[in-house]
Amino acid sequence: MTDREIIYFDNAATSWPKPPGVAEKMSEFVNCVGANPGRSGHRLSIEAARIVFDAREKVTRLFNSDDPGRVVFGLNATEGLNLALKGVLRSGDHVITSGMEHNSVMRPLREMEKRNGIKVTVVKCSSTGHLDPDDLKSKITPETKMVVLNSASNVVGTLLPFSEVGKICREHGLLFTLDTAQTGGCYPVDMKKDNVDMLAFTGHKAMLGPQGIGGLVIGERVDTDGLIPLKQGGTGSRSELETHPSFLPDLCEAGTPNTVGAAGLEAGLDFILSETVEKIHCREQQLIKRLIEGMSGIPKIKLVGDPDPGSRVPTISFNIDGMQSSEVGLRLDDEFGIMCRVGLHCAPAAHRTLGTAPEGTVRFGLSYFTTEDQIDYAVDALIKISD
């Protein structure tokens, strides 16, 4: 390892570094608490249960929902989305989604299409990654049960019109499932205002927690009687019964949870709630704007997607004329210490929409902790590489 500064521009994959307090809280849990939350009645088990509950409560504050008991913790947003789709949709149900989705939506949908007889409509987006809500509305049929939508593209950072789509869903009596993997913590998402029924979130991106915790916030309109969880097992509740509990969150949380992850997530959310999502979003807009301006001046750089989509998350994809994305990524890392992601970013559907499949792109994902110096250095690196 050289002692030259390394620059981490892969925050769309996972955020790093975490804010102060995250590692400390996790360490404190392992060293001082350690117990299995809520299973046992002793003081450390109760303390562990408090930590998990606090994390639930802070998730509700971030997304403006009411009941911490309806925050289901799992491994990540992928698990949350699988629960939302597989838990609710049945054979014959029609579900609508967009052409800018991540595989965490497309793969379960395609699997359920094959095995469970659901019908999927993918609404085409423009070649710059924009979705027309009216277009989506026109695809609604009497069999439509749900719309599942990405809130912001992990490839090009542009927001999808989730608030308008939420309104359409509410007007037509459809369930609205929103993937907040790229917006949770850095762009305002309000379950009430945006009419979100099921909100999938992941702790380790802009929510600034560790990997291994995420899940689904299940809104009041979702009938939990009809909800089939992904697994059954021990919950520390109704222990005399061999049948799985029917109430949330236990219904969807079998087995020992990721308590150390919840401790870290709580610390990440403490930071976000104290800075505010609005301030974080504003700062990240400044940063991505600076980066895009710098990159726009480089002749061989081809920016992907809408160069000026207004509000966005701080992620951008590009290619360099005459170079494979993999080569660009390698040179950025080897020669300049800049880390980013190349390829299809687990979103082949989005790349097809944007016209960058099958080669893919180079992706920069900034964070609240990115500095202007790092951005200027990266632009300089790109100038040198593309020369």
Added chain:
Amino acid sequence: MSDVDFSVITFHSTSHAIQAERICKKRGIRIKLVPVPRDVSSDCGICIRFGRKDKEIILEALNEQNVEIANLVDIN
């Protein structure tokens, strides 16, 4: 030995028990999270224990906040 009469409220899930503790603490009502007495229930591992005189205000507080309880038992 205390001469206070105790009661417990049990819940279906730990989340609800923690929520109840939060609510009571906020209102300055003295409660303690304790293991559920085995002769009371096999429901989730913890319940809230409190002085019997506070029964009504606790029930009212939990009802107001929509926290579902499993059972309320007077214990010796």
